[in-house]
Amino acid sequence: MQRAAGDVPLRSHSRTLYHDDAAEFVAWLEGLGPCALAGRPYAVLGVGDRNWAATYQRIPTVVDERLAAAGGLPLLALGAADASGNLAGTVDRWSADLWSALLERYGDSHVEAPSVEPGED
Secondary structure (H helix, E strand, C coil): CECCCCCCCCECCCCCCCCHHHHHHHHHHHCCCCCCCCCCEECCEEEECCCCCCCCCHHHHHHHHHHHHCCCEECCCCEEEECCCCHHHHHHHHHHHHHHHHHHHHCCCCCCCCCCCCCCC
């Protein structure tokens, strides 16, 4: 997890919902006050399998809700990639949208947002 001052996005990566690092991150989020992340940009992509209906997208949804409740500013709507669906296409589309949002917000004249070919969604 990285936390930086100013307008730098908060970034975290948790491989699975049952690892200690994910539990620690969710506990940290639940302890945030309503303005703790005021205006800080964030984006959440949940990756799971809809066949695990009881837990599918539960942690990404909690993370997204807690970041917003702490005043975070979503760069994108919560993304949901399904391992039993078009996982690669969804991740590619979400990643391209994230790059576009980051480039729009922070800009870089030497970088072009990746594109996703039609039918890859």
